[in-house]
Amino acid sequence: MSLTFRSATRDDVPAIVALLADDPLGAQRETGGMADYLAAFDRIAADANSQLVVGEQDGRVVATYHLNILHGLSLRAASRAQVESVRVAADLRSRGVGAALMADAEARARAAGCRLIQLTTHKSRGRAHAFYDRLGFTASHIGYKRSLDPEGEH
Secondary structure (H helix, E strand, O other): OOOOEEEHHHHHHHHHHHHHOHHHHHHOOOOOOOHHHHHHHEEEEEOOEEEEEEEEEOEEEEEEEEEEEOOOOHHOOOEEEEEEEEEEHHHHHOOHHHHHHHHHHHHHHHHOOOEEEEEEOOOHHOOOOHHOOOHHOOOOOOOOOOOOOOOOOO
16 A cells, blocks of 8 residues: 655545544534635645645545745744644554654655744644654644634634
């Protein structure tokens, strides 16, 4: 079985949403029809600094992540890569797919000229924390968020 990573297409959106919804946190957040997701995909596809990537194995979308390139002035004007929405199909977890996915994200970040790659993960995801530690990421910051959605935290 070969695993390849490629830019997502609009046709991949239902599979991506299914991956996002396939865990206790995602099941609460990823609800409703496809219209909002398709509109979001169109915005991502139009943004030169944003890449939605899928991992495909034997024609099946089995992993995804969203890479954003952030240009800044700090760190001697370094560009950094922000990795979001990392997911691997439940039946393929702990089989190297996540490590391959993050290697792909790092390669894309380097190709974009980034000097730093960063991500956030929910504080309840202990297995994810251990995974990122094994990959050499450092839990160096405390993240904060504030919902701007009148329906609650997302």
